[in-house]
Amino acid sequence: MKYSKIGVFDSGMGGLTVLKELLERIKGLDMVYFGDTARLPYGTKSPGVIRQYTLECSRFLVDKGIDMLVLACNTASAHAISVAREELGIPVMGVIDAGVRAAVSTGASRIGVIGTPATIRSNAYAEAIKALRPDVDIVSKACPLFVPLVEEGMLDDEVTEMVARRYLKDLISQGIETLLLGCTHYPLLKNVIQKVMGSGVNIVDSAATTARAVTRMVKGEYECKDSSDVVYYFTDLTQSYLKLGELVLGRPMENVEKVDLDGRLGGGSNG
Incomplete structure (x- = not known):
């Protein structure tokens, strides 16, 4: 074609x-x-x-x-x-399949997925990851305020970092090794998310x-x-x-x- x-x-x-x-x-x-x-x-x-x-x-x-x-x-x-x-x-x-493949290719045994409430409720990412790696542990978290923060242009703001710390604390405590950004708005917050998660966590950008x-x-x-x-x-x-x-x-x-x-x-x- x-x-x-x-x-x-x-x-x-x-x-x-x-x-x-x-x-x-x-x-x-x-x-x-x-x-x-x-x-x-x-x-x-x-x-x-x-x-x-x-x-x-x-x-x-x-x-x-x-x-x-x-x-x-x-x-x-x-x-x-x-x-x-x-x-x-x-x-x-x-945007789901490509992101899932990239996350699985990191070899992580525990993968975190963040997205909108509707995306997380759909279980689309978890099912796609399990289809490729049934043994991997998945920790999913809805982050509903991230999209409006991006749309307001608050990409590197103390409020955004505060919200990110609140959303991501459970993923940090559960020791995820790779974090899949399950929303195309979220790469715009990548610097804040990486700062909160720490340099040891792989961030997978579904846009790229x-x-x-x-x-x-x-x-x-x-x-x-x-x-x-x-x-x-x-x-x-x-x-x-x-x-x-x-x-x-x-x-x-x-x-x-x-x-x-x-x-x-x-x-x-x-x-």
């Missing part, structure tokens, strides 16, 4: 961590990002609502001409990837592992250009979102549009 445009979807800004990795690895393949910022966080919502929102946003991206979708949202990957694959008619890549998997999938299957064209769509758009997005990407965000879920422009373009 030849690829011309990849869609990257997340409930908010966290999926930009995946997009950044993709842009660094895949030169010349166009990309479209969709962040459902008006309805985040997904992690506290019911499975049915998560599937509904994911399909609405995914269909929008399909209408924009993508021929591969990356669900750069762990909550959506846990609850909606099967139905997305059934209904969209294009390849759909989630997913990007590597996508890169392998499209290798040799797209026409190389000098640069990638990127368009960004958000269901809510503020200056703070743009500031955070450019901080994550390390580059200006151009071609940014606010949309409603019928795909009509809602105003607020900066490119």
Whole structure:
């Protein structure tokens, strides 16, 4: 299959961590990002609502001409990837499998998993890890405040560190050797998380592992250009979102549009 445009979807800004990795690895393949910022966080919502929102946003991206979708949202990957694959008619890549394989490859006998409440309740990570390593001990912890802290741009703040210490103390006391970041927002808190966990704990970033998997999938299957064209769509758009997005990407965000879920422009373009 030849690829011309990849869609990257997340409930908010966290999926930009995946997009950044993709842009660094895949030169010349166009990309479209969709962040459902008006309805985040997904992690506290019911499975049915998560599937509904994911399909609405995914269909929008399909209408924009993508021929591969990356669900750069762990909550959506846990609850909606099967139905997305059934209904969209294009390849759909989630973030769970690649992260699990990377965590298992560290050889740890005790692996910690952190994510949104919906992701942790789904047990998707624990089941995937056990399928590869039945003997490994798994310690899972929901960290619901991490996503709003990221969306507020509080990436290296004393409040964020205080919250991290409260969430992670049980994982520290149980002696985990590898910690899997089961949300694409969480790599933005990696420095704080590593500080709290200590240098002896391996941190596995699902954004980077997913990007590597996508890169392998499209290798040799797209026409190389000098640069990638990127368009960004958000269901809510503020200056703070743009500031955070450019901080994550390390580059200006151009071609940014606010949309409603019928795909009509809602105003607020900066490119």
